Amino acid sequence: MNALLALEDGSVFHGRAFGASAEGCGEVCFNTSMTGYQEILTDPSYKGQIVTMTCPLIGNYGVNSADVESWQPHVAGFAIRELSPVVSNWRAQSSLSDYLAHHGIPGIDGIDTRALTKKLRVRGALNGFISTRAISAEEAVARAKSWPGLVGVDYVKTVTHPKPFLWDEADTQSQGFQLPRGLAAAAIPAPLPPADIPIVAFDYGMKYNILRRLRQHGFKVQVVPATATAAEALSYKPAGIFLSNGPGDPAVLGYAVRAVRDLIDNGVPIFGICLGHQILGQAFGGKTFKLKFGHRGANQPVKDLESGRVEITSQNHGFAVDPATLPSDVVVDRINLNDQTVEGLRHKTRNIFCVQYHPEASPGPHDSTPLFAQFREMIRNS
Secondary structure (H helix, E strand, C coil), X not given: XXXXXXXXXXXXXXXXXXXXXXXXXXXXXXXXXXXCHHHHHCCHHHCCEEEEECCCEECCCCECCCCCCCCCCCCCXXXXXXXXXXXXXXXXXXXXXXXXXXXXXXXXXXXXXXXXXXXXXXXXXXXXXXXXXXXXXXXXXXXXXXXXXXXCCXXXXXXXXXXXXXXXXXXXXXXXXXXXXXXXXXXXXXXXXXXXXXXXXXXXXXXXXXXXXXXXXXXXXXXXXXXXXXXHHHCCCXXXXXXXXXXXXXXXXXXXXXXXXXXXXXXXXXXXXXXXXXXXXXXCCCEEEEEEEEEEEEEEEEEECXXXXXXXXXXXXXXXXXXXXXXXXXXXXXXXXXXXCEEEEEECCCCEEEECCECCCCCCCCCCCHHHHHHHHHHHHC
């Protein structure tokens, strides 16, 4: 079957179809991770986007139910250079194509993803249309041009869990494991510490591995919807507040900013990542702006300006906080070494900090895992 990917600038990429017989519009972006395509597909932060992978061979280790980051894929489409014809991994439960077909997601392979990535680097993120059905190139380009884009759209309400819930109350979903030495050996689960610090986590489109990491660091995590008020969050009597990642334009999330501003006034310790970082930046009084093509991959270098330490981080975001709009009592303590954009904020007098990247690293390096321990220590000291 034939497939195509059309961009709003008139470019059309023809390739082979895989996944579902479907079509969709979205912002076309690229991810530079070598592995982790299943985690990328199921990251709610990709709502409204067509993702292309710069790694040329995708699908070789298949898909399994343990590595999903939410209840379903959220991408509008998936573009790759070559779909592996073989699935080879002891944990695989299905192929990538079958997984996308099951969830109604169109995929295209056989296109020049290097040329596509270079175009996005030069022109910036572009609206696109992907189809695995019969459609003319002219109609596909028109569909790409007519899509309204991400700016000014609230995708958070479409991906947040609608009701509060307590994460992993039976301690069956958060255990880490050690790899077996022999093929016949079973993975050894790592013991969990007591859940002795209650926190509330705002779900703006939260990845499951964030919840696993929080539990592994001794937090008892009560999850609340993105629309929850400060009063609703504080009714659980948390020792701290966590603000999650999520999709879309942070500038339209006034309800979230108001809730976080009220929580800041309450004095409760707060830790935010990704969209949570951007919401905190606005609650401090700052503004956000759209990046040219965003940061998406597991190899983004971030410098801690206070220690001089450089972390290699996992990132997925298309917006950033404008440092010139922040008040004097907020410190920019981390920057991206590729483009100098803000990657971390710390309040001078309150127990609040946030980062633009993903310390849960799913997929990605583990350089930033200690941030969860830092959050725990901040709560204990307060």
